[in-house]
Amino acid sequence: MLGSADFGSAVVIADLEAGIGTLTRLGDEDVDVVLVVVEPTPNSLEVGARAAALARDKRAGRLIVVASRVRDDSDLASVRDVFGDAEIVVVPDDPAITGAEREGLAPLDVAPQAPAVRTLAELAQRLVPDGG
Amino acid sequence: MRVAVVGKGGSGKTTTSAVIARTLARRGLRVVALDCDTNPNLGISLGLGDEETERLAAMRDELDAGDAEHAPSWDELIDRFGSDGPDGVRLAVVSRIQNPEPG
Numbered sequence: 001m002l003g004s005a006d007f008g009s010a011v012v013i014a015d016l017e018a019g020i021g022t023l024t025r026l027g028d029e030d031v032d033v034v035l036v037v038v039e040p041t042p043n044s045l046e047v048g049a050r051a052a053a054l055a056r057d058k059r060a061g062r063l064i065v066v067a068s069r070v071r072d073d074s075d076l077a078s079v080r081d082v083f084g085d086a087e088i089v090v091v092p093d094d095p096a097i098t099g100a101e102r103e104g105l106a107p108l109d110v111a112p113q114a115p116a117v118r119t120l121a122e123l124a125q126r127l128v129p130d131g132g
Numbered sequence: 133m134r135v136a137v138v139g140k141g142g143s144g145k146t147t148t149s150a151v152i153a154r155t156l157a158r159r160g161l162r163v164v165a166l167d168c169d170t171n172p173n174l175g176i177s178l179g180l181g182d183e184e185t186e187r188l189a190a191m192r193d194e195l196d197a198g199d200a201e202h203a204p205s206w207d208e209l210i211d212r213f214g215s216d217g218p219d220g221v222r223l224a225v226v227s228r229i230q231n232p233e234p235g
């Protein structure tokens with residue numbers, strides 16, 4: 001799928017279908033980074049673990065786990081239990097995100113300083129450091 | 133650079149994709165955001181609004197209903213069937229033809 005396309009110098013962010021279906025169909029080395037987004041719930045962590053295993057099998061580049069809607073240390077511990085040695089970014093549970101959604105607006109426009117938004121903006125920076 | 137955002141339904145994929153896309157675009161990078169979901173709503177989180185998001189989704193459904201021989205190339209999909217959002221993010225809603233089922 002993505003592997004057949006030439007996007008030139010663009011950074012491509014692909015918001016894939018829920019689950020691991022699209023990932024199973026991805027060719028080897030089609031992507032440079034896989035962001036595995038998980039909530040601290042058993043089902044979400046299970047899907048995330050399968051996605052991470054697939055991404056490693058397919059040599060899909062850098063793997064980063066985005067732990068989303070984390071409320072406390074026990075939430076974070078449940079993510080670390082599954083993804084022990086992976087690179088993990090912790091996005092707090094943040095009412096600004098659901099608020100933006102209710103208004104049909106971009107979180108970055110409504111609440112640029114909200115903790116979850118700032119964490120994700122920092123992740124962007126980490127993916128493509130300045131000057132890189 | 134190509135970034136795939138994956139996870140269970142409702143885990144936060146679209147929120148993550150949208151904030152990253154706009155943050156990078158703001159820095160002047162050319163960013164293409166691809167909405168591969170069957171129920172596309174990345175446009176909303178990027179700030180293109182409800183109407184434009186629905187227009188892109190409807191266009192994707194039309195493309196999918198058409199015959200595969202006239203399926204657009206990636207370039208066409210992005211240039212003709214995409215839309216510019218805030219900070220210059222280029223959004224395209226990816227059809228099942230670009231994102232085929234196995235077999």
Ligand SMILES: Nc1ncnc2c1ncn2[C@@H]1O[C@H](COP(=O)(O)OP(=O)(O)OP(=O)(O)O)[C@@H](O)[C@H]1O
Pocket residue numbers: 018068069070091092093094095097098099101116139140141142143144145146147148169
């Ligand atoms: N950090 C957060 N804090 C609070 N709520 C959040 C956070 N991130 C996402 N949400 C909320 O969780 C829900 C799912 O988020 P989002 O749409 O980003 O997930 P998704 O993985 O794209 O879902 P889908 O599989 O349905 O496409 C939304 O209602 C969103 O507002």
Ligand SMILES: [Mg+2]
Pocket residue numbers: 015145146147169173
């Ligand atoms: Mg989504």
